[in-house]
Amino acid sequence: MNKDCPVTLEACMGMIRPVRDALDVLSGKWKIPILISLSFGNKRFGQMTRDIPKITDRMLSKELRDLEVNGLVQRRVHDSVPVFVEYSLTEYGHSLDKVIHELRDWGVKHRERYAEPDKVY
Template sequence: MITESLPDNEACAGSLKNMLDALSVINGKWKLALILCLVQSSKRFNEIQQEIPGISSRILAKELKDLELNDFIKRHVYPTTPVSIVYEATAYSRTLKNVIGELSTWGGQHREKIKASMRKQS
């Protein structure tokens, strides 16, 4: 039984708006994984792709561009031959530390249920 009182309609609407705003910039399967990958250290495109299994080059390029547009990552171009491009997390992306930690904890606690559900969908 839940002993906490439920939020009123106004508080619920405000929370929903905040959540939808957040999801509009970190939506999708890959964005939080990419942020986590880059918070650990700066990486080149191929290093990111090797670290995150299952992401295609096309999707990775699109997601990196979206993250850069929303100031979650910085793209550094070095005038070498060939040109080197390195991606790094910004301080703004580090504000997601608690969100990523909570999602990781939740995913670990419910891993078997999630896997079973995914098997049913296939």
């Protein structure tokens, strides 16, 4: 942001509203881990439960539905015997790749600054 430019209410709201919208879509404990899991390729439900420790089946189902409603995740039912369901990121979902990498980089720097660097979480 330009420090020489006076901040107006309109400018402030112009920053806050889109950030708030993004946080509303991505908020919660599980959405980012789900997006990260799917960024490595298409996954079946069971694969994601293994990728994301401690997430319950019910919560994974709910969060996948939310991500699907927001156009970030696609659910594909394969007509085979037995039928199986596969999830993938949409092109729109992949538009978050850079944001997620930036958050990761910031998190690494934050951990180096404030946390115990050798502690595994």
